[in-house]
Amino acid sequence: MIRTRLHRSIASLVAGAAVATASLGLAGCSGGATPAVSASSAPATTAAGALPPIIADLGSIDGTTVQVPLGNTIDLTGDDKDFTHWTAEVADPKIVSFVPGKDDGSARFNPGLDALAEGTTKVTMDNSASGKHLAFTVTVTAKK
Secondary structure, rough: HHHHHHHHHHHHHHHHHHHOOOHHHHEEEOOOOOOOOOOHHHOOOOOOOOOOOOOEEOOOOOOEEEEEEEOEEEEOOOOOOOOHHHHEOOOOOOOOOEEEOEEEEEEEOOOEEEEOOOOEEEEEEOOOOOOOOEEEEEEEOOOO
């Protein structure tokens, strides 16, 4: 009986942590390379009702267009070494805003973009540590 309650408690904690993580809507932790994608290839919503971030790989995003629903984020992955050194210039900051990568000592967060208004804007990014330069377009679409 104690074992069953303990098992249920652990299962509840794990499920609660998963829902809390999904509902944050942050740019997410640093991870492996994932190709640039559009919102159409991502699931519509998570169990908690929040949209999952659009994952775009810094290694393949240059010259592409990334679509993201209004109110969602773009998680810029693929740079596990110099992710805190990226800066961005957004042609129309009313459409998207840049969120720098950071390491707070307990977690690492990729750089990202927050979708603020419907429209299309150019984004250029530079990495002061690696010398990399990227240019791409972001199209923010209506929420689905």
